[in-house]
Amino acid sequence: MTAKEWKFTSKDIANKPDLFLSGHRACAGCAPATVLKLVMKATRGPTIVTEATGCMEVVSSIYPYTSWATPWLHTAFETAAANASGIEAALKIMKKKGRISKEHVDVIAIAGDGGTFDIGLQALSGAVERGHDFLFLLYDNEAYMNTGIQRSGGTPHGAATTTSPAGRAVPGKLEYKKPLADIMIAHDMEYVATASPYYWRDLITKVRKGLEVEGPAFLHVFAPCPRGWRSNPAKSIEYSKLAVETCVFPVWEAVNGEYKLSIPSKVLSLAPQRKKPVSDYLKGQGRFRHMFKPENKALLEEVQRITDKRWQKLLKKCNLP
Amino acid sequence: MANIIKQKMMALAGDQAVAYAAKQSDVDVVAAYPITPQTIIVEKFSEYVANGEVETEFVCTESEHSAMSASLAASVTGARAFTATASAGLALMHEMLFVTSGCRAPVVMAIANRALSAPLNIHGDHSDSMAQRDSGWIQMYAENSQEAYDSIIQAFKIGEDSNVLLPVMVGLDGFTLSHTLENVETLSDEVVQQFIGIRKIPNVLTHEDKQSPFRLDPKNPMTMGPIALQNYYFEFKRQQEEAMKNALEAIQDVNKNYGDLTGRKYGNGLVDAYNLKDAEVAAICLGSTAGTMKTIVDKLRKEGIKAGLLRIRTFRPFPSKAIKSALRNVKAIAVMDKSMSFGGNGGPAYHEIRHVLYDSESKPFIVNYIYGLGGRDTSPTQLRTIYDDLQQILKNQTIEEPIKYLGLRE
Numbered sequence: 001m002t003a004k005e006w007k008f009t010s011k012d013i014a015n016k017p018d019l020f021l022s023g024h025r026a027c028a029g030c031a032p033a034t035v036l037k038l039v040m041k042a043t044r045g046p047t048i049v050t051e052a053t054g055c056m057e058v059v060s061s062i063y064p065y066t067s068w069a070t071p072w073l074h075t076a077f078e079t080a081a082a083n084a085s086g087i088e089a090a091l092k093i094m095k096k097k098g099r100i101s102k103e104h105v106d107v108i109a110i111a112g113d114g115g116t117f118d119i120g121l122q123a124l125s126g127a128v129e130r131g132h133d134f135l136f137l138l139y140d141n142e143a144y145m146n147t148g149i150q151r152s153g154g155t156p157h158g159a160a161t162t163t164s165p166a167g168r169a170v171p172g173k174l175e176y177k178k179p180l181a182d183i184m185i186a187h188d189m190e191y192v193a194t195a196s197p198y199y200w201r202d203l204i205t206k207v208r209k210g211l212e213v214e215g216p217a218f219l220h221v222f223a224p225c226p227r228g229w230r231s232n233p234a235k236s237i238e239y240s241k242l243a244v245e246t247c248v249f250p251v252w253e254a255v256n257g258e259y260k261l262s263i264p265s266k267v268l269s270l271a272p273q274r275k276k277p278v279s280d281y282l283k284g285q286g287r288f289r290h291m292f293k294p295e296n297k298a299l300l301e302e303v304q305r306i307t308d309k310r311w312q313k314l315l316k317k318c319n320l321p
Numbered sequence: 322m323a324n325i326i327k328q329k330m331m332a333l334a335g336d337q338a339v340a341y342a343a344k345q346s347d348v349d350v351v352a353a354y355p356i357t358p359q360t361i362i363v364e365k366f367s368e369y370v371a372n373g374e375v376e377t378e379f380v381c382t383e384s385e386h387s388a389m390s391a392s393l394a395a396s397v398t399g400a401r402a403f404t405a406t407a408s409a410g411l412a413l414m415h416e417m418l419f420v421t422s423g424c425r426a427p428v429v430m431a432i433a434n435r436a437l438s439a440p441l442n443i444h445g446d447h448s449d450s451m452a453q454r455d456s457g458w459i460q461m462y463a464e465n466s467q468e469a470y471d472s473i474i475q476a477f478k479i480g481e482d483s484n485v486l487l488p489v490m491v492g493l494d495g496f497t498l499s500h501t502l503e504n505v506e507t508l509s510d511e512v513v514q515q516f517i518g519i520r521k522i523p524n525v526l527t528h529e530d531k532q533s534p535f536r537l538d539p540k541n542p543m544t545m546g547p548i549a550l551q552n553y554y555f556e557f558k559r560q561q562e563e564a565m566k567n568a569l570e571a572i573q574d575v576n577k578n579y580g581d582l583t584g585r586k587y588g589n590g591l592v593d594a595y596n597l598k599d600a601e602v603a604a605i606c607l608g609s610t611a612g613t614m615k616t617i618v619d620k621l622r623k624e625g626i627k628a629g630l631l632r633i634r635t636f637r638p639f640p641s642k643a644i645k646s647a648l649r650n651v652k653a654i655a656v657m658d659k660s661m662s663f664g665g666n667g668g669p670a671y672h673e674i675r676h677v678l679y680d681s682e683s684k685p686f687i688v689n690y691i692y693g694l695g696g697r698d699t700s701p702t703q704l705r706t707i708y709d710d711l712q713q714i715l716k717n718q719t720i721e722e723p724i725k726y727l728g729l730r731e
Contacts, residue, residue, distance in 0.1 A: 048398070061544050082394070084394070086352060086396075092378055123387045
């Protein structure tokens with residue numbers, strides 16, 4: 001059954017046994033934990049997970065406990081994709097030699113924004129170039145949260161972090177978020193997509209599509225972090241909706257480089273009046289608080305400008321007006 | 322010796338001998354990245370893959386860091402993994418070396434020993450692997466291409482021993498061995514594979530008191546490489562030390578069994594003593610230098626000088642007992658280091674040997690020679706001065722210069 005044919009109800013998903021178990025030590029309102037739970041609901045058979053050092057690794061594997069009901073490997077911060085390469089190569093040859101059963105095993109590499117945008121990018125690029133059969137899942141909470149909220153290449157413009165604080169001279173991060181999914185498409189990947197946990201059906205379907213690719217696939221998932229964003233833990237899923245509605249984080253997929261907006265973003269392209277101003281998303285998040293001060297008006301306008309610019313660029317790629 | 326198996330003589334450079342041994346060892350995954358003077362190993366192995374001579378997944382990684390990560394991941398998935406590197410490549414792997422030993426993944430790696438930058442230098446010394454001394458890897462150093470070949474085969478057997486389960490690095494001196502053609506006695510593929518066997522995955526006890534294979538197996542989910550804090554981390558590390566101790570036994574057993582099969586034993590597997598029994602003066606070295614040193618010892622013996630040599634074949638685990646026993650009658654000792662420990666009063670081998678001999682009853686004189694850095698040639702004439710110095714020390718009953726640099730302009 002392919003992802004296209006897979007008609008699942010919320011009940012099906014609820015009834016499917018968890019592979020990422022509760023009892024982990026994630027903070028209240030941690031969207032990455034929700035993302036992982038949903039991702040593991042999309043598996044289609046035996047699956048090995050390898051994870052980069054980071055929040056989700058730390059909260060899920062604290063010895064002698066584990067939240068993983070599937071084989072799981074952590075080695076280091078920058079190695080998720082390299083590990084996936086080794087696992088996939090081992091499975092392939094061991095099957096060929098008859099050392100393990102012929103049954104297909106999916107490999108998922110998971111990393112946060114630090115382990116993907118920054119320290120893990122080389123290994124990811126290499127593994128994709130080599131064409132290993134694995135899904136790379138990026139849960140993007142937009143900073144190094146595990147080490148205490150430092151800026152990463154995935155931190156958006158203007159955000160205050162502990163290494164890009166909003167000070168008297170510098171108002172938060174001056175640089176812009178790296179367009180990582182586009183960089184992955186430039187690797188000529190068969191499947192690259194973005195997703196947000198509010199749109200959970202979309203997310204699960206995309207995970208399944210990524211697993212179905214015979215080769216590397218990349219999924220960039222938006223994942224609010226109330227601790228790092230200084231936001232209300234009850235609103236993480238709301239923010240993951242607002243990020244899409246403001247076009248800060250549009251959801252789309254690219255099959256063989258052909259961009260296509262997914263429905264939540266497609267709706268906004270058809271009815272632009274429904275696109276919300278970025279301030280709707282930014283307000284309430286402590287990391288953007290300084291942007292609402294009168295002296296930082298230009299910064300707020302710049303975030304709107306860059307969001308619009310990137311949205312327009314995306315529409316063009318999707319052949320939409 | 323009558324039952325020694327028939328072997329085939331091949332002309333192989335050290336790197337080629339290593340690649341050939343890895344090929345015969347039925348390696349499942351090779352993940353590697355090119356670096357001089359190791360490159361011939363990956364080139365040769367790539368040829369085997371391209372010609373369909375091996376059943377191996379060859380992963381041409383984008384860095385040594387990823388090469389080690391992929392090797393480790395393949396190994397914990399259950400595969401037999403092999404890689405090779407040198408110098409900067411080994412330094413780049415540094416982080417992953419600890420993870421590999423900590424995950425108890427018996428990866429085997431050849432090191433074509435080479436100097437570390439800066440200044441950039443591609444030639445042979447032991448700076449690269451000595452800098453990884455405490456990474457939890459078994460470390461062996463080959464004297465010649467024959468031993469490089471034999472040691473790679475042995476390394477799989479040692480590392481995969483269920484009482485050991487540690488990664489093994491086999492050093493061969495860059496260019497001196499890696500690029501020098503020698504006659505190498507080789508075994509048939511069948512004999513090698515029979516000697517090593519298919520990799521056996523030991524069972525471990527799960528939290529449900531069940532026996533489960535120690536690998537990533539969808540039928541028996543296991544969490545590998547977890548976070549372990551103040552309450553458990555220490556025990557993990559203590560277990561690695563225990564495995565190192567077990568390796569002392571395993572290396573000797575494998576050396577003996579391999580010797581019975583092939584007629585080639587390297588001392589007891591840990592140390593290789595040459596004319597040491599009645600020696601009064603002795604040098605200690607690692608790697609290819611031993612070849613030259615042996616001819617010097619022969620010469621000295623002809624002159625009536627009681628000279629000997631101890632080659633340390635296994636540097637980790639450090640064979641303290643074997644070294645102490647081998648040196649028990651020696652009165653003056655020169656430890657030769659092909660690497661430096663800056664600010665550390667001598668080279669790494671010197672530190673360890675002095676440490677071992679601290680509580681010996683004989684209290685021999687012990688001095689250190691740093692030599693051959695960056696591939697600097699050390700002539701037999703220069704090497705002989707070591708023994709001359711030792712005799713002088715014995716005569717004067719005092720050490721004037723405990724640490725000397727051999728063949729250096731000062």
